Amino acid sequence: MRKGEAFDPTLYNEDLAPIPRERRNWSWVNYSTVWMGMVHNVVAYTTAAGLVAAGMSPxxxxxxxxxxxxxxxxxxxxxxxxxxxxxxPFPVLLRAAFGYRGAQVPVIIRGFVAIFWFAVQTYLGSLAVGLILGTFIPGWSSLDVSILGMGLNGWISFLIFWGLHAYVIFHGMERIKFFELWAGPLVIVAGLVLVGWAVSVAGGVAPLFDQPSRLAPGEFWPLFALSVTALVSVWSTLVLNIPDFTRFSRSQGDQMVGQAIGLPLTTIIFSFMSIAITAGSTIAFGRPISAPDQLLLAFDNPAILLIGAATILIATLSVNVAANIVSPAYDLVNLFPRRLDFVRAGLISILIGFLFVPWLWMDNPETIFAVLGYIGGALGPVAGIMIADFYLVRRRNYDLASFYDRSGQYAYRSGWNTKALIATALGLAVAFVGLVVPPLSGLLAYTWFLGLAVAFVAYAALMRSESRPAAEAEPAMEIADELG
Incomplete structure (x- = not known):
């Protein structure tokens, strides 16, 4: 009998077990393309392009x-x-700081946020489906009969795009890996074509970036702070559950190099493209158009509309599967390990996504920076506690068996570490104090940073008496091979 078979089934199953060495086959190329697939999405495009629309210079x-x-x-x-x-994975690692029961609190918060983002991205992607169907179906726009706040044609598009997610999820993590391998680079190619158009209408690259700022003196730095927090908050969910991906890595070097190529480098390139395209729209159409679907409609060309909408569809599907389904799937498996596996949990996650009715709140896109900031503020404290626990309390050493043992060193008091919950509450209180104390409303521009920093310091201080490394009788990889 393997060790894993003796563990408490409420804490252990195949999806929650350590990945054995022979199954850790993700290279730096896989991490690069996964990130490429995730950063090329409508929200990231709109957020970066929205900075120009808000008055910043390119x-x-x-x-x-x-x-x-x-x-x-x-x-x-x-x-x-x-x-x-x-x-x-992320939900198992959380047990070291929060306890096996306490970990469910941040797991639920993280899963809630991920499913929220899934709903938003699915709605945005469904707009591309609608553009494609409208190109081929006469009278498509006449189906705009409102049902629960969205037209019938919108519902058809939404359900079609939702079904594509179900198809990818049904084939598990390996299908996700290979889907991202080609989806990310494809979006870059399509983006470069639009950059070529922007350069053409502007008469060169220089005119695109010579456009001056429209911000009044003193307005840039407050907008900069709010925007940095919003941009960080777009990926605050992945900051937490990045172990869900790096657990498959062949080495630390593979995941670090792959992420360095895929995240900052690709994001800056993609943002350069979105900003250049938005600047080009200002020259071509007399106004900055930051929404991709509206930009495609402005061309009034069926071929451009079809190709562009297909690209948006692939880009959105790519980010949604990797960023917003993997995490809640593992979170649900962690909550119900005896009843769920990754595929079932992923399908449940996308079913829950309907409940967020994103088509209603997306009618107010001017609130996106505030919404992103609040999301970051909610997740920042959890990130701070995870980092403090691994580096300061555990000294980068975990006792693997205790993750699956109700009497192990991560059991605390009946599975609850009240110190972690107190640190989380303090981080949230400071991050959102501006909501209830108007003179401190300026702090809302730094929610993610404040939540992370306060929870990090509070947790490290509260756990100071317990800061000791876990004993490692065997190398971590060998233990993982045995448990897995």
Whole structure:
């Protein structure tokens, strides 16, 4: 009998077990293409392009994106090492800091946010489906009969796009890996074509980036702070669950190099393209158009509309599967290990996505920066606690068996570590104090940073008496092979 078979079935199953060495086959190429597939999405495009629409010059917008991504890659690296070392997913690693029961609190929050994003991205992708169907079906626009706040044609598009997600999920993580391998590069190629158009209408690259800022003196830095927080918050969910991906890595070098290529480098290139395209739309159409679907309609060309909409569809499907389904799937498996596996949990996650009715709140796109900031503020404390626990409390060493043992060192008091919950509450309180204390409303521009920093310090201080490394009788990889 393998060791894993003796563990508590409420804490252990095949999807939650450490990945054995022979199954850790993701190379730096896989991580690069996975990130390429994730950063090329409508929200990222709209957010970067929206900086120009909000009044920044193209260079100011690009600098803002670069600053946010330097912060992001550092956070990703810091929180990805444990996953690559032990082959464990995010919800299992959380047990070390929160306890096996307490970990369910941040797991539920993280899953809630991921499914929220799934719903948003699915709605945005369904707009591309609608553009494609409208090109081929006469009278498509006449189906705009409202049902629960969305037209019948919108519902048809939404259900078709939702079904594509179900198809990819049904084939598990390996299908996801190979789908991302070609989807990310394809979107880059399509984006370069639009950049070529923007350069053509502007008469060169220089005119695109010579457009001046429209911000009044003193307006840039407040917008910069809000925008950096929003851009970081777009990926605040992945900062937490990056171990769900790095657990498959052949080595620490593979995941770190792959992420460095795929996240900051590709994001800056993609943002450069979106900013250049938006600047080109200002020249071509007299106004900055930051929404991709509206830009395609502005061309009034069926061929461009069809190719562009197909690209948006692939890009959105790519990011949604990797960023917004993998995590809640593992989260649900962690909650119900005896009843769910990855595929079932993924299908349940996308069913729950309907409940967020994204077509209703997306009618107010001007709130996107505030929404992104609040999401980051909610998840920042959990990231701070995970980092403090692994590096300061555990000294980068975990006791693998205790993750699946109700009497192990991560059991705390009946599975609850109240110190982690207190640190989380303090981080949330400081991050959102501006909502209830108007004079401090300026702090809302830094929600993710405040939540992470306060929870990090509070958790490290509260756990100071317990800061000791776990005993490692065997190398982590060998233990993972045995447990897996």
């Amino acid at each position: 260079w100011q917008a690009l600098g803002t994106v670069a600053a946010a991504n330097v912060i992001l890659i550092l956070a990703m690296w810091v929180n990805s090492i444990a996953g690559a070392k032990y082959g464990l």
